[in-house]
Amino acid sequence: MNANLFIYTLHLADNALMLAQRNAEWTGHGPVLEQDIAITNISLDLLGQARNLYQYAGSLYNNFTEDEKSQVDKYIPKLWKQYNRELQEDDLAFLRNENQYLNLLITELPRVDWAQTVLRQFFFSAFQFYLYPRLQNTNNQQLSAIAEKSIKEVAYHLKWSAEWVIRLGDGTEESNERIKNALTDQWVFTGEMFVPAQFDLIDVSLLKEDWDKKIESVFAEATLRIPKQTWMQSGGKQGKHTEHLGYLLAEMQYMQRTYPNSVW
Amino acid sequence: MEILKDVKDPEVPVLSVLDLGIIRSVNIEDDKINIVITPTYSGCPAMDVIAMDIRLKLIEKGYRDVFIEHQLSPAWTTDWMSEEGKRKLKAFGIAPPNPKQQFCSSEMFRQEAVQCPHCNSYHSELISQFGSTACKAMYRCLDCKEAFDYFKCH
Numbered sequence: 001m002n003a004n005l006f007i008y009t010l011h012l013a014d015n016a017l018m019l020a021q022r023n024a025e026w027t028g029h030g031p032v033l034e035q036d037i038a039i040t041n042i043s044l045d046l047l048g049q050a051r052n053l054y055q056y057a058g059s060l061y062n063n064f065t066e067d068e069k070s071q072v073d074k075y076i077p078k079l080w081k082q083y084n085r086e087l088q089e090d091d092l093a094f095l096r097n098e099n100q101y102l103n104l105l106i107t108e109l110p111r112v113d114w115a116q117t118v119l120r121q122f123f124f125s126a127f128q129f130y131l132y133p134r135l136q137n138t139n140n141q142q143l144s145a146i147a148e149k150s151i152k153e154v155a156y157h158l159k160w161s162a163e164w165v166i167r168l169g170d171g172t173e174e175s176n177e178r179i180k181n182a183l184t185d186q187w188v189f190t191g192e193m194f195v196p197a198q199f200d201l202i203d204v205s206l207l208k209e210d211w212d213k214k215i216e217s218v219f220a221e222a223t224l225r226i227p228k229q230t231w232m233q234s235g236g237k238q239g240k241h242t243e244h245l246g247y248l249l250a251e252m253q254y255m256q257r258t259y260p261n262s263v264w
Numbered sequence: 265m266e267i268l269k270d271v272k273d274p275e276v277p278v279l280s281v282l283d284l285g286i287i288r289s290v291n292i293e294d295d296k297i298n299i300v301i302t303p304t305y306s307g308c309p310a311m312d313v314i315a316m317d318i319r320l321k322l323i324e325k326g327y328r329d330v331f332i333e334h335q336l337s338p339a340w341t342t343d344w345m346s347e348e349g350k351r352k353l354k355a356f357g358i359a360p361p362n363p364k365q366q367f368c369s370s371e372m373f374r375q376e377a378v379q380c381p382h383c384n385s386y387h388s389e390l391i392s393q394f395g396s397t398a399c400k401a402m403y404r405c406l407d408c409k410e411a412f413d414y415f416k417c418h
Contacts, residue, residue, distance in 0.1 A: 034391055051306070145335075145337035148337050162372050
């Protein structure tokens with residue numbers, strides 16, 4: 001039970017961290033200054049969520065019995081074991097290997113262009129928007145508090161990204177084509193959000209109905225159609241990732257791996 | 265409590281931590297001070313600085329045994345900002361947050377009526393939901409033509 005809680009917390013944290021990292025890649029590259037600031041603000045909110053979750057995961061682990069520790073050992077960074085100190089948030093974020101991350105695949109996909117970025121944000125924010133209220137109602141005090149805090153931010157992300165999906169979908173020929181391409185690329189990665197894993201604290205399959213409704217209503221305004229294809233890609237929650245995650249980690253982990261324990 | 269009035273938000277230096285409403289409790293036992301603070305936004309980088317500033321200010325006044333605890337729930341809301349804080353914000357050129365219940369909306373393309381801190385006109389428009397810090401949005405006054413920051417309700 002405790003092992004599952006630790007793994008589930010890592011899964012939530014990894015989702016937030018990967019998308020924070022992808023969105024942060026827009027720093028200085030946004031289409032206009034205001035939107036450059038918007039997407040990096042969203043990145044910062046997600047990074048904050050990730051920090052709260054990794055801190056909690058770290059404190060869970062540090063209070064584990066030896067038996068519990070051995071149950072989650074495959075998620076613990078090897079390099080940290082040489083440090084001889086308590087497990088901290090940065091160890092979990094920066095020292096794990098690719099197959100130790102449990103994020104949804106959609107969060108690690110490259111940012112590509114603005115259409116891909118806002119569509120992915122919309123899919124993911126809608127998922128968080130329905131997940132967090134349920135998490136807030138669980139009897140785990142800390143996860144409930146993190147969800148309560150984060151949901152207010154997610155409401156902003158959802159509003160912002162939905163408006164952009166409509167703007168691009170119902171915009172020019174060029175913007176419509178780009179968001180359609182994004183949809184073709186990404187749809188196959190949306191199914192994974194609703195497939196329960198053994199460690200899930202929330203039955204994610206129950207979120208799908210609300211999520212579908214939200215997507216449909218925004219797509220109707222955006223003149224977009226939900227693709228017919230039904231086969232869905234999965235693997236992130238089992239640590240099986242796309243080829244993109246390795247590159248993301250190489251960049252994100254560079255400092256902590258080259259200069260272990262370096263601080264700002 | 266008087267001492268905490270001198271600890272300012274590093275991003276919005278006219279506001280003290282008391283004005284912001286992020287101090288949830290202060291407990292003094294003999295020489296020990298236990299302060300509970302709550303973050304404004306999950307990723308707000310000012311929070312670490314604020315915790316440090318509180319500690320430094322108290323040490324400066326001779327209180328060495330300071331424990332600062334971070335608490336997430338209940339989640340911070342701009343409704344906890346003091347009236348004095350709202351006045352200070354406006355004088356500083358930042359539109360203070362509207363009361364949450366009446367005006368906040370997550371409906372798409374809906375805009376709040378925000379009063380321009382310079383000319384008091386409500387004839388303003390949203391430039392961006394996100395501004396220079398996590399807590400602010402950017403607006404433009406359509407009467408005096410000035411762009412301004414709005415401390416968004418949260």
